[in-house]
Amino acid sequence: MSQTPPNSLSPANSFRPISMAQKILGMRVLWPLLALALLLAYNAIFTPGFFNVTVVGDRLYGSLIDVLSNGTIVAVLAIGMTLVIATGGVDLSVGSTMAIGSALAAMLVIPPTMTPNVVSGLGWNFWPSVIIACSAAGLIGLFNGFLIAVVRIQPIIATLIVMVAGRGVAQMITGPFKPDVKASALYMAMGNGYFLLLPLGVAIVVVVFGLCAASTRLTGLGLALETVGDSPSAARYAGLRVKLITVSAYVFSAICAAIAGLIDASKTSAADPINSGIGMELYAIFAVVVGGTALTGGRFTLVGSIIGALLYQALNTTLLSTKIAGHDIKPAYLPLPIAIVIIMVSLLQSVKFREALLKPFASKRRAG
Amino acid sequence: MPTDSTILQAAGIHKRFTGVNALDDVSFTLRRGEIHALMGENGAGKSTLIKVITGVYPRDGGTVTLDGEPIYPRSPKDADDAGIRTVYQEVNLVPYLTVAENLLIGRFPKVGGFICWGKVRAMGREAMQRLGINIDVSRPTNSYSIAIQQMVAIARAVMTDDRRVATKVLVLDEPTSSLDAAEVDQLFLVMQRLREQGVGIIFVTHFMDQVYRISDRITVLRNGRFVGEYLKRDLPRLELVSRMMGRNIEEVAAMNQYRPATSASSAKTGGGIEVKGLAKAGKVGATSFPIRPGEAVGLAGLLGSGRTETARLIYGIDRADAGTLTLDGEEISPTSPRKMILAGFGMTPEDRKIDGIVPNLSVRENMVLGLQSRHGLLKKISTRQQYAIANEYIKKLNIKTPHADQPIKNLSGGNQQKVLLARWLVTKPRLLILDEPTRGIDVGAKAEIEKLVGELCQQGMSVLFISSELEEVVRTCARVVVLRDRKQVGVLEGNDVEIAGIMKTIAMHEPNAAEAGTR
Numbered sequence: 001m002s003q004t005p006p007n008s009l010s011p012a013n014s015f016r017p018i019s020m021a022q023k024i025l026g027m028r029v030l031w032p033l034l035a036l037a038l039l040l041a042y043n044a045i046f047t048p049g050f051f052n053v054t055v056v057g058d059r060l061y062g063s064l065i066d067v068l069s070n071g072t073i074v075a076v077l078a079i080g081m082t083l084v085i086a087t088g089g090v091d092l093s094v095g096s097t098m099a100i101g102s103a104l105a106a107m108l109v110i111p112p113t114m115t116p117n118v119v120s121g122l123g124w125n126f127w128p129s130v131i132i133a134c135s136a137a138g139l140i141g142l143f144n145g146f147l148i149a150v151v152r153i154q155p156i157i158a159t160l161i162v163m164v165a166g167r168g169v170a171q172m173i174t175g176p177f178k179p180d181v182k183a184s185a186l187y188m189a190m191g192n193g194y195f196l197l198l199p200l201g202v203a204i205v206v207v208v209f210g211l212c213a214a215s216t217r218l219t220g221l222g223l224a225l226e227t228v229g230d231s232p233s234a235a236r237y238a239g240l241r242v243k244l245i246t247v248s249a250y251v252f253s254a255i256c257a258a259i260a261g262l263i264d265a266s267k268t269s270a271a272d273p274i275n276s277g278i279g280m281e282l283y284a285i286f287a288v289v290v291g292g293t294a295l296t297g298g299r300f301t302l303v304g305s306i307i308g309a310l311l312y313q314a315l316n317t318t319l320l321s322t323k324i325a326g327h328d329i330k331p332a333y334l335p336l337p338i339a340i341v342i343i344m345v346s347l348l349q350s351v352k353f354r355e356a357l358l359k360p361f362a363s364k365r366r367a368g
Numbered sequence: 369m370p371t372d373s374t375i376l377q378a379a380g381i382h383k384r385f386t387g388v389n390a391l392d393d394v395s396f397t398l399r400r401g402e403i404h405a406l407m408g409e410n411g412a413g414k415s416t417l418i419k420v421i422t423g424v425y426p427r428d429g430g431t432v433t434l435d436g437e438p439i440y441p442r443s444p445k446d447a448d449d450a451g452i453r454t455v456y457q458e459v460n461l462v463p464y465l466t467v468a469e470n471l472l473i474g475r476f477p478k479v480g481g482f483i484c485w486g487k488v489r490a491m492g493r494e495a496m497q498r499l500g501i502n503i504d505v506s507r508p509t510n511s512y513s514i515a516i517q518q519m520v521a522i523a524r525a526v527m528t529d530d531r532r533v534a535t536k537v538l539v540l541d542e543p544t545s546s547l548d549a550a551e552v553d554q555l556f557l558v559m560q561r562l563r564e565q566g567v568g569i570i571f572v573t574h575f576m577d578q579v580y581r582i583s584d585r586i587t588v589l590r591n592g593r594f595v596g597e598y599l600k601r602d603l604p605r606l607e608l609v610s611r612m613m614g615r616n617i618e619e620v621a622a623m624n625q626y627r628p629a630t631s632a633s634s635a636k637t638g639g640g641i642e643v644k645g646l647a648k649a650g651k652v653g654a655t656s657f658p659i660r661p662g663e664a665v666g667l668a669g670l671l672g673s674g675r676t677e678t679a680r681l682i683y684g685i686d687r688a689d690a691g692t693l694t695l696d697g698e699e700i701s702p703t704s705p706r707k708m709i710l711a712g713f714g715m716t717p718e719d720r721k722i723d724g725i726v727p728n729l730s731v732r733e734n735m736v737l738g739l740q741s742r743h744g745l746l747k748k749i750s751t752r753q754q755y756a757i758a759n760e761y762i763k764k765l766n767i768k769t770p771h772a773d774q775p776i777k778n779l780s781g782g783n784q785q786k787v788l789l790a791r792w793l794v795t796k797p798r799l800l801i802l803d804e805p806t807r808g809i810d811v812g813a814k815a816e817i818e819k820l821v822g823e824l825c826q827q828g829m830s831v832l833f834i835s836s837e838l839e840e841v842v843r844t845c846a847r848v849v850v851l852r853d854r855k856q857v858g859v860l861e862g863n864d865v866e867i868a869g870i871m872k873t874i875a876m877h878e879p880n881a882a883e884a885g886t887r
Contacts, residue, residue, distance in 0.1 A: 218748060219745055219746050219747070219748045220740040220741070220743070220744070220745040220746070220747070220748045220749070221745050221746075223729075223733055223736075223737065223740060224740075224741070224745050226726070226728075226729060226733075227726045227729065227733075227737060230726045230727060230728050230729060231722070231723075231725070231726045231727060233722050233723045234722070234723055234724055234725060234726050235726070236685070236705060236723075237683075237685070237705055237715060237717050237723050237724065238705075238709075238726075238737045238738055238741050238791070239705050239706040239708075239709035239710075239738065239741040239742065240706070240737075240741050240745075241706060298726075298728045298729070299728055299729070
């Protein structure tokens, strides 16, 4: 007993609660939050006026507001993607589902016309159109879920099929057109309106997030999703309806995608079946993974995914306003620096990597 | 204590994992040509010590010397290069390759850049012969029994050539857990042969009989600490158990004397569960037996006799294609685990790691999972309730965990099993199916689980108990259903429940099987 080094614990207190510092270091959202804070600090120093926010009429203006506004699409996608990734899957079809949802809603709200070479819709009201678009997306999610949970195709393949086929479906809906959504004021408000001084998209994110958080964390659904993702077999032995839970995650993700599609089409005032949502699935996955939900499934954090989405958007905005040797960075080059950030944040989330990083300091401390 | 014959000396070893001291000032000394058993309950630190010695984990303190030279293996390869070889519980061979290929993989003898297959076979044969085993090394590895595969793994571990130093230390981690008695004998011959060749063998096992049969010396660990090193002859069994458990001898003796109440006294008349000819083609033939309230029913039989298959049918994991189940006279067909859980069933599966624990979730979440799924997912068990449940059962079942939020994967096997038991106890089930609940866990936890089963039965719960250890079945169960070759061959009750009776029942049908074989 007397030879025991003073820093080692006796068995009695070796089973003690985790310390505050360990608790904070163990928080999943810590690292993306830190990255976001660093990025904002960088902007505070190097981007003049980044934090300037002014009120003009019913809305706020400023770079920060732009980040929020542009970040809404990835944020909404990321909320749905979080649940899918929690089940141990992935949804590559969200970009195509965005296109389908926005195109379908557009075709429903656009008034009918006999004029040749002009898109002719059904002239419905906005709300029923949105409900139909979201339901159609829900069916896509159901199909994804069916392929994955029942046919047992790997998620990446199943949703890849839907991703490719979905583009075709979107173009079948619009025909040769890129339907203009200016006809519906409510549709246009999705991406351009304001609510309580903030972009309406932010309110949409808040509502989707709130609904999702409440329905997963105030019920047993969150635990069930994490169980299914961590160990589907154990979930079954514990009496969970694994297939139903898996399918509902994909349905929810697809509905989120339709909402993101509406915002996207609204921002560009047209539902573009070919370009809407291209590559968005990857940014949504980025937001989720950087936010602290592992691709292997299990534990998920919705807050982390929102932070991940903001990090992605802030990075984009920052890089676009940064000049290197007097030159702007071309938007086409953005993926490279973003990739570097993904790697850094992902590594920092790994306990092993952090231990390796801190090792030189740790051993010195012990020696001293 | 180091002497001339010492090969490996680990002194003052410390290893910490987040929040837990896995090894605290642990010492271990291995001599040339000895079989040294490393004993301890789950969580004692056996595997951690092995992993420190073999370079899987870096140590946080202490020294390891091999042949007097200090070593610091940073990877299993480092340890291997120094002459420390390990054979793990799960055989790490490529099943479809031949024995010779498995033995020489990565170091095939080449002539002019081409593999010389004749030499591969010759070297493979020689390596097996060194262990006293003559087999055709050109046959696929998976055509041999697990025991032979284990020997192949050992042969591969101890093989040497000009680039590989001779084996000084051989670590055998639970090598006998999937072997039958004859195969264990075969393995022991190999171990003795290696001992004669001067190899120091570290033997990790839960089987006490085997320790006393083969080992020369025993080191006991408890709670990450060194308890002592003993010559086998100086350490009677009961004393070993008490050292491992940290309890005094009288207590251990009392535990061993625990006997289940007989069916006559504990089983309430009438009611209960009746299994009526549940069967599934290709899995298990019809089984029929009652499970009365307050009764523990055992399923006994050899490996592959259909015990787990029967349990899976009763729990609804597999769907029976014949037969049914009645609950207090009412028929219920087990079509899904969910349905059976709602009817008051619970099961801790045989493969704890795959089917039981949800590894990354906390002890608390793992515990409330059964209750939550029984309540339905919409009615969340409040966080406060969850902590109350977790803390209650951590205390009640004596689960060793720093706190309720520890991921269950960080617990030792026995403690994981207790959490899984708690998962169902929380739901107050009427039937608890325990499939090999004591496999791979230590003596102390075993005794605790057996005792718990007895207490549950006294409270009126029913238990379906599956175990390969007949002693355990006999100690625990009031009624034993005997299975053989995926068929029910008998039911023993009351005083007939004893090992000889069960074995006789299994053997009774031997002639029939032989007949079937000759046809």
